Amino acid sequence: MRGLLANLESTSELDTRTRLLDAAGPIFARRGFSRATVREICSAANVNIASVGYYFGDKLGLYRQVIAEVHLQREQRFPIPDPKRSGSGGGPVQNGPEQNGPERSREELYCLIHTLLSRMLAPGEDTWELDLLMREMQNPTSVLEDLVRDFFEPMLVRLKKVIRQLIGVNATSIEVEQLALSAVGQCLYYRVGRSVVRILISETDRANAYNIDSLSRHVTAVIVAATEEEALLKQKKQIPYY
Incomplete structure (x- = not known):
């Protein structure tokens, strides 16, 4: 009997914790961390106001x-692609002389950008989730550093690696970082500026040319062109003038 009671208590605790998380997310996204209140969240979750302190320590712990x-x-729905796989479906890379060449690097760059855009624009996603992440970046709390380290840095590391492959071994860290952040910034724009895009671009064009696949090809082409320009400039600097 005691084991059954313990299981019921454990289930009840899990249910309370889950209800708090489910209620808090949309409220934090809509009102922001500072304006959202523990009382409001607990009321929406239909739990005792002391539950936040019990399960998460305080409001910041719940927000975190x-x-x-x-x-x-x-991350589970849109994982960073395996570098040994490529293509929109994640299929295996074809063996051949270009497996580790520029074409392979361009394919990997496309996959990374496609993943970034999918995380930001994929249909069927709860709007509040992305709104919450965008709000945290625009009005940061102490949680932002964890968000950047866990959410953006692993992708940035992969982007820098493939961009360095495209420019060449002589690329400076600054050049590589600027191009990697440029790729991230372009992807972010289509989330942050989506209302502007809706006004400027027709519904038909948005459906045909501003979907995730099309935007992934566009951003990839821009970054590849920039890496080629950087590589060309480096070659010119190495040519002696007499």
């Missing part, structure tokens, strides 16, 4: 866990 849950869900 909500951010972590959102990050984990998006």
